[in-house]
Structure formats: structure tokens, C-alpha cells
Amino acid sequence: MKLLLCWRIVVSDLRAFVEHKCPNGVRFQRLGDIATLVRGNGLSKKQLIGSDVGAIHYGQIYTKYSRFTTTTISRVDRDIADKLVVVNPGDVIVACTSENMEDVCTPLAWLGEEPIVTGGHTVTIRHRLDPKYLVYWLGSQAFQRQKRAIAGGVKVIDVAARKLATVMVPVPPLEVQSEIVKVLDRFTQLEAELEARKAQFSWYGHMIFPEEGECEWLSISDVAKRVSSGGTPSARNPDFYDGGTIPWLRTNEVRFQDIHDTAVYITESAVKKFLGKVDTRKLRDCCYLWRIGRQICGECDFSDNKSTLLQY
Structure with missing residues (x-):
């Protein structure tokens, strides 16, 4: 309860800060007006064995990364990298193909120091926003509602770059974006701590309450x-x-x-x-x-x- 109260206070303070910095409300703009969207091409899993340039395969966005990363788990040779889409520091990669509506358009911000590359089934967003702010917004319910209107396919769901460019994004000043990111970072950290506590509790529970057969078990009525x-x-x-x-x-x-x-x-x-x-x-x-x-x-x-x- 105390934790929930503290969180409500933080959100209330943030709302007041946004209203102070944006007295006329937050402006919304088409993503295509504030960013360049580039559809990826090529890059198979078999090519992720090189050593020259960092690379992110669209499938890894779903399985290997969270929201942000400063390193890549795979690299490709230079001759392969030259044929792929370049991802510069601060760019956001979106996995635009999935087998379900929930996962399609999962974002990943590249926060490393050097350019990397990505391949097919991705859209690289080169923008003027705080990259973490954009990633958090792409995970919001507001974006999810717009995404359903632009996604196509039945067995395989896909979102084209030209359609992704039409979504409306709230664009407060960078100072406000940064403050929003700080709050959401704290919340993300809290989520991770709670999950760790749950895992710890589960482990201790297993140790304290043994499996059936290790001690006498009785029904509740007994x-x-x-x-x-x-x-x-x-x-x-x-x-x-x-x-x-x-x-x-x-x-x-x-x-x-x-x-x-x-x-x-x-x-x-x-x-x-x-x-x-x-x-x-x-x-x-x-x-x-x-x-x-x-x-x-x-x-x-x-x-x-x-x-x-x-x-x-």
C-alpha cells in the first residue's frame, strides 16, 4: 500500500510537471513527420557468425533483448554488413513481423556507441526524440490501439513502414521526455525487483514446504x-x-x-x-x-x- 501511494505521488508530480511545461497540452505529430523509417532487408541467422560489425536479427528482438541495449549478441562480416540497413546510436529498431498481434512492432533502442546493422522484417526509426521515450511509447496502450488499425495479415501479422509512419505520437519537449523516461525507468526497475522477490519467495517456499512423499501430508479437513x-x-x-x-x-x-x-x-x-x-x-x-x-x-x-x- 505504501509503495502504491508513493507511485501515485510520483505520477501526480510528473503530471504537474508536464502541465507546467506544456500549458497548451502536448502536441501530437505523425511519426513520419519527425522520423525517417527504413525497412530492413536480408540477414539470415546463418550469417550471424561474423566478427566485424554488430548485428541484430528481428527474431532476437523478441527473444534475446529487452527494451534497450548497448551491445549486440551477434556480429556479421563486413561484406554482409555493407548490404544491410545501418542502425546508428539512438535509433529504434521495430520488429514489424510476428505470428501474433501483441508482439508485432516490438521496439528495441540501440544505445551503443557505434553503428550496427539489422535485416529483414524490421523497420529502423531514425528520429529526433529521446530514444527511450519513443520505446516506452511504442509499448503503450495508445500505440497498441493505433497498431491494430494498420497491421495486416492473418497467420503472419505485418506492419509496413509507410503505415507505421502514419501513427500519431505525443511530442512534448525533450526535457519532459527525459523526465518521463526517468519515472518509467524507476518503475521498470521496481518491476524487476518484484519479480526477483517472487522468485526468491518461490524458492524459499519450496524449501519450507517439501514435496509430497518427503513428509506426512494431510487433507485440510484433518x-x-x-x-x-x-x-x-x-x-x-x-x-x-x-x-x-x-x-x-x-x-x-x-x-x-x-x-x-x-x-x-x-x-x-x-x-x-x-x-x-x-x-x-x-x-x-x-x-x-x-x-x-x-x-x-x-x-x-x-x-x-x-x-x-x-x-x-
């Missing part, structure tokens, strides 16, 4: 005092809610954490009509499971709605 379901008093009946004093736990309050109170309270009549079968008014020290697998530990007396309750 370790729980009771497994039961709740009920939902009708929201149309005020007698079930007005003046209620019994905490009522709803599924949207189940967030993988301990719970000490609930947002809604119900009356005794609601408990008797909908929850009387299992006497859910005293559910301290229990594990509450929602249908999709979320759980919390209850540390107060409450009633629950239509989910699974484990008391132990």
Missing part, C-alpha cells in the same frame, strides 16, 4: 476443526444491516493479510437467517479462503459471506 461456507444477507433488506453490530467479512476484503475489523456490520436477524447453520459469529483464529485462492487470518469475531472458512 487439520481443521471445521470447514464451512458462509452466506450473503440481501442488501435490499435494511433489517439485515441497519444498526448492525456484528462484523461481516466480504470477499473483497480478503487481501493476504491479517484482519482486525470489517467495513460492514450486520444484525442478529441476518445471522439467524443466513448464517445460523454454522454459528459464524465466533470465528476468531481462522483462515478464510476466497474462491480464487486468496486468504487471510481472522483476529476478530466476525461473520463471513459465500466463501470457504477453516477454523483451527
Whole structure:
């Protein structure tokens, strides 16, 4: 929650900065008016065994690189490089052919110090923008909507350079582009850290909770005092809610954490009509499971709605 709040503050500050620098709004321009788009040609995987010039094959954009790179994993001989499209530092390469709509036009910014080359099924964008800003924008939902309108093909999806040149790009001042990049870089780093934490948690979970056969395994009913379901008093009946004093736990309050109170309270009549079968008014020290697998530990007396309750 604190992390989400901090992120909202950052985004709010960025929005204020953009409004200050662009009081009349951000100008949109055709990509073809602010950049030169060059369709690639040639370059097979068999040619990626040279040693002279760095090269990026369109398939590698999908499988070997992220959004930006300063090095290439492949090189080609000089005589082959002379026949290919040159990619200068700061240029953005777009893989314009894919088997699915989601991946087509995946971008890669070349941030190395020397020119490299690329081949067929790519479009090299030589532009006047911050290269990382352009890559982030090409990954945005705003671009994805425009892309669907210009892409062609059924089994193989392709976007022609002349059609890619027609998309409208927001072009704030370079100072604003740079600030946007800083914020998105921080968010990307945070994403990577969260993924690393998930992997670490998964590893520790495997170590702590052994596979079946390494220890005694029991069903939930063997370790729980009771497994039961709740009920939902009708929201149309005020007698079930007005003046209620019994905490009522709803599924949207189940967030993988301990719970000490609930947002809604119900009356005794609601408990008797909908929850009387299992006497859910005293559910301290229990594990509450929602249908999709979320759980919390209850540390107060409450009633629950239509989910699974484990008391132990």
C-alpha cells in the first residue's frame, strides 16, 4: 500500500510537471513527420557468425533483448554488413513481423556507441526524440490501439513502414521526455525487483514446504476443526444491516493479510437467517479462503459471506 501511494505521488508530480511545461497540452505529430523509417532487408541467422560489425536479427528482438541495449549478441562480416540497413546510436529498431498481434512492432533502442546493422522484417526509426521515450511509447496502450488499425495479415501479422509512419505520437519537449523516461525507468526497475522477490519467495517456499512423499501430508479437513461456507444477507433488506453490530467479512476484503475489523456490520436477524447453520459469529483464529485462492487470518469475531472458512 505504501509503495502504491508513493507511485501515485510520483505520477501526480510528473503530471504537474508536464502541465507546467506544456500549458497548451502536448502536441501530437505523425511519426513520419519527425522520423525517417527504413525497412530492413536480408540477414539470415546463418550469417550471424561474423566478427566485424554488430548485428541484430528481428527474431532476437523478441527473444534475446529487452527494451534497450548497448551491445549486440551477434556480429556479421563486413561484406554482409555493407548490404544491410545501418542502425546508428539512438535509433529504434521495430520488429514489424510476428505470428501474433501483441508482439508485432516490438521496439528495441540501440544505445551503443557505434553503428550496427539489422535485416529483414524490421523497420529502423531514425528520429529526433529521446530514444527511450519513443520505446516506452511504442509499448503503450495508445500505440497498441493505433497498431491494430494498420497491421495486416492473418497467420503472419505485418506492419509496413509507410503505415507505421502514419501513427500519431505525443511530442512534448525533450526535457519532459527525459523526465518521463526517468519515472518509467524507476518503475521498470521496481518491476524487476518484484519479480526477483517472487522468485526468491518461490524458492524459499519450496524449501519450507517439501514435496509430497518427503513428509506426512494431510487433507485440510484433518487439520481443521471445521470447514464451512458462509452466506450473503440481501442488501435490499435494511433489517439485515441497519444498526448492525456484528462484523461481516466480504470477499473483497480478503487481501493476504491479517484482519482486525470489517467495513460492514450486520444484525442478529441476518445471522439467524443466513448464517445460523454454522454459528459464524465466533470465528476468531481462522483462515478464510476466497474462491480464487486468496486468504487471510481472522483476529476478530466476525461473520463471513459465500466463501470457504477453516477454523483451527
